[in-house]
Amino acid sequence: MATDDVKYPMPWRLGLAVLLFCLLMFGAGPLAKAWQLSGNAKLPLLIPGLIALLWMGWESRRYMRLTGNATPAMSRYLQRLVPLWLVYAIFLIAAINLQRSLQPQGVLAVAIAILPALPLIGFIWAMGRLFVEESDEYQRMMHVRRALIATGFMLVVSTIWGFLESSALVPHVPAWSAFILWNIGLIFAGIVPWGRR
């Protein structure tokens, strides 16, 4: 029996998983401060976030299968994201501990400081591989469109924030926040209608 036009449901469960992951990961720091945890005692706070990450990966695959969107390249992309997040958590903790214990100087200080940036650069590499490996031309166009929406979102927010910061109306934000903004932009692009079709 031939099917007609398919309406795709909103990915509410996936959205909830992403929200939970963001809240748990970015909320771990303030929570550790509130509970006055220090050093490795903070590590168990990351476990709920990592469980949310696995749920997020599961929901992403489930939604892709539901929408007939599960290409091999997209599956590989998701398989690359999970270890990158784990490596990021490990490198971040390692960098904080090494900075405290070694009080490094010079080149070593630079190397330790950029350690957590490496898996984040890996995310950009994974996105690049997705563009290259995606053999479904419509899906490739959608990936590129979402990346452009995310880039636009990041540029708009960071430009406005920068001028507000110059006028001392908002606090200073580290430059790596641009990467978080880009990822939020990718989530935003996956929800808005012009990023879903």
Add this chain to the structure above:
Amino acid sequence: MRNRLRILRAERDWNQADLAAQLGISRQSVNAIETGKYDPSLPLAFRIADLFALKIEEIFLRD
């Protein structure tokens, strides 16, 4: 660009997943082409034409 993909598919009693599998693309892509949201590249248009044993202009029509 308009197309007759849905009619041709229905004539063969294929669903979107059947057509997607034969073309090696996702069901979402078939849906996007059928509904006119996406115009396929020339190589994909040729693959579609070959599958239905028709000329491209017998499937894809000018607006």
